[in-house]
Amino acid sequence: MQRSNPVPAAPAEAGSPPLSAGNPSHLTAGGGPAAWLGILTHPLFLRLASIVTVMAAWEYAGRVPISPAFPTFLETMGALGGLIADGTLIEAFWITLQPLVIGLLASVTIGVAFGVTMGLNRLAEWLVSPIFIIAQSAPLAALIPILTFAYGIGLTSKVMTVCIMAMPVIVLNSLNAVRHTPVSLLEMGRSFLGSRRQIIWKVILPAAAPVIFAGLRLGCAAGFIGVILAELLITPTGIGDIITYNQSIAEYPKMYAAIFSIIVFSVLFIEALERLEVTMFRPEKRAAR
Amino acid sequence: MSAVAATVSASAAAMVRVDSLSKVYPGGVEALNSVSIDFPEGQLTTLLGPSGCGKTTLLKIIAGLLPASQGSVQVDGRPVTGPGPERAFVFQDFALMPWASVLRNVGFGLELRGVARSEREAVAEKYIIQVGLAGFEHAYPHELSGGMRQRVGLARALAVNAKVLLLDEPFSAVDEQTRRKFQEDLLQLVAQERKTFIFVTHSIEEAVYVSDRIVLLSRRPSRVSSIVEPAIPRDGGTEEIRRNPVYLDTVEEIWQSLRQYLD
Numbered sequence: 145m146q147r148s149n150p151v152p153a154a155p156a157e158a159g160s161p162p163l164s165a166g167n168p169s170h171l172t173a174g175g176g177p178a179a180w181l182g183i184l185t186h187p188l189f190l191r192l193a194s195i196v197t198v199m200a201a202w203e204y205a206g207r208v209p210i211s212p213a214f215p216t217f218l219e220t221m222g223a224l225g226g227l228i229a230d231g232t233l234i235e236a237f238w239i240t241l242q243p244l245v246i247g248l249l250a251s252v253t254i255g256v257a258f259g260v261t262m263g264l265n266r267l268a269e270w271l272v273s274p275i276f277i278i279a280q281s282a283p284l285a286a287l288i289p290i291l292t293f294a295y296g297i298g299l300t301s302k303v304m305t306v307c308i309m310a311m312p313v314i315v316l317n318s319l320n321a322v323r324h325t326p327v328s329l330l331e332m333g334r335s336f337l338g339s340r341r342q343i344i345w346k347v348i349l350p351a352a353a354p355v356i357f358a359g360l361r362l363g364c365a366a367g368f369i370g371v372i373l374a375e376l377l378i379t380p381t382g383i384g385d386i387i388t389y390n391q392s393i394a395e396y397p398k399m400y401a402a403i404f405s406i407i408v409f410s411v412l413f414i415e416a417l418e419r420l421e422v423t424m425f426r427p428e429k430r431a432a433r
Numbered sequence: 434m435s436a437v438a439a440t441v442s443a444s445a446a447a448m449v450r451v452d453s454l455s456k457v458y459p460g461g462v463e464a465l466n467s468v469s470i471d472f473p474e475g476q477l478t479t480l481l482g483p484s485g486c487g488k489t490t491l492l493k494i495i496a497g498l499l500p501a502s503q504g505s506v507q508v509d510g511r512p513v514t515g516p517g518p519e520r521a522f523v524f525q526d527f528a529l530m531p532w533a534s535v536l537r538n539v540g541f542g543l544e545l546r547g548v549a550r551s552e553r554e555a556v557a558e559k560y561i562i563q564v565g566l567a568g569f570e571h572a573y574p575h576e577l578s579g580g581m582r583q584r585v586g587l588a589r590a591l592a593v594n595a596k597v598l599l600l601d602e603p604f605s606a607v608d609e610q611t612r613r614k615f616q617e618d619l620l621q622l623v624a625q626e627r628k629t630f631i632f633v634t635h636s637i638e639e640a641v642y643v644s645d646r647i648v649l650l651s652r653r654p655s656r657v658s659s660i661v662e663p664a665i666p667r668d669g670g671t672e673e674i675r676r677n678p679v680y681l682d683t684v685e686e687i688w689q690s691l692r693q694y695l696d
Binding site for chain 1: 527
């Protein structure tokens with residue numbers, strides 16, 4: 145889990161380059177051992193090899209079997225195909241995505257706004273940051289029963305669960321990003337007569353964007369954890385329902401298929417967020433490719 | 434303010450006038466102690482002194498980036514209360530925006546002043562060519578060498594057409610060969626542009642090579658220790674200046690007066 149550090153010091157390089165990176169000439173080179181070495185060390189090949197190895201290990205462990213409740217990879221993929229074909233999975237995602245999307249939108253907008261405000265204003269920081277520092281270190285899943293007590297078992301509680309998981313890291317990363325704007329860039333803005341507003345929009349926010357986005361990636365990943373926790377702990381709905389139900393009737397391939405699908409979805413979502421960052425906010429990274 | 438009126442006639446050609454300036458940092462560190470210097474118009478004046486002597490502090494007060502504790506600074510007859518359009522700053526660490534192209538970085542001073550895009554890009558283009566970066570308009574800072582980055586910083590300062598250029602150890606982060614080339618280019622720039630340059634360095638050779646006047650500052654809290662005006666003919670080539678006996682003597686003289694501040 146390369147994204148486990150909550151406040152990365154140098155997040156700009158933390159993300160992995162896209163699969164198309166690297167030298168494509170390896171693939172077009174002619175025969176001979178050198179060409180084979182080129183293919184074997186190509187980033188795309190190595191990434192595929194890593195995935196295939198895990199899947200093969202899964203298949204082997206399922207065939208041993210290490211537990212009667214552990215299906216093989218192929219059984220799981222078969223169950224996944226079935227869930228997609230009969231529409232169960234699509235429906236489940238539709239239900240799960242509601243609290244997730246609402247919670248993430250709220251966390252991202254409120255979180256970035258709070259973090260940036262605190263980064264620009266010491267008084268706001270002293271007033272607000274202790275809440276988020278505590279929230280980040282506390283085991284927030286323990287609050288879920290209280291949320292259920294306060295907001296019932298409906299959508300609200302699930303949205304709140306996503307928010308308490310996602311928001312602290314987004315707020316604290318935004319705060320740190322703004323606070324660590326290089327002093328010389330701030331002096332440059334002032335000496336070339338930038339107004340406070342211009343300096344915030346043209347210097348501070350672009351300089352903070354990489355760390356803010358690192359926080360968004362971590363926050364969104366935490367939001368995925370939050371929504372699944374909510375669906376397992378509050379009331380089983382959506383993906384959580386498929387997992388709980390199929391566990392209870394010992395349909396393990398379907399249970400694992402649901403888990404697999406939400407993991408894949410989460411990874412693709414975070415990757416898309418990174419693409420969005422580079423396309424919209426990082427012209428220098430685009431130029432480097 | 435009455436002291437200003439008394440000294441106006443004494444040197445009418447002073448573009449920047451620093452008058453009994455003191456700076457005490459919060460926490461009690463005394464950086465400057467009653468410093469008074471006149472910087473003549475159209476000349477390059479260097480602030481030279483032992484490291485940590487407050488050269489950069491003085492430059493940033495002139496730039497309006499730091500408030501003075503006591504005393505005053507006047508630029509072109511007006512007291513300094515903050516940054517102004519008649520001054521432009523060149524930063525030791527370049528202070529370029531990594532997300533912006535060379536063209537946008539150079540035009541950024543104009544962008545902040547609300548100059549229209551086509552106009553500021555035309556001006557930026559002109560100065561990019563002047564500092565020798567033609568062809569790099571659309572490159573990003575991380576694609577440039579240290580020396581090229583500082584050329585971007587210099588072009589940005591030139592583009593706002595300020596009367597006073599403030600250079601804070603601009604060559605200290607570039608390698609020795611690039612540095613020498615820079616010093617030569619700086620001499621040319623001073624001759625070409627009718628601007629007042631205030632230059633901070635800790636290199637004695639560099640100061641003697643590029644300066645019309647050198648202000649030697651003492652150790653903290655800084656005072657003006659002495660003022661040297663190297664009388665070296667600038668019309669000869671680079672090699673002539675560096676081998677000129679006056680150049681060598683001035684370097685030695687300054688070293689002798691600065692070594693007392695070293696332990």
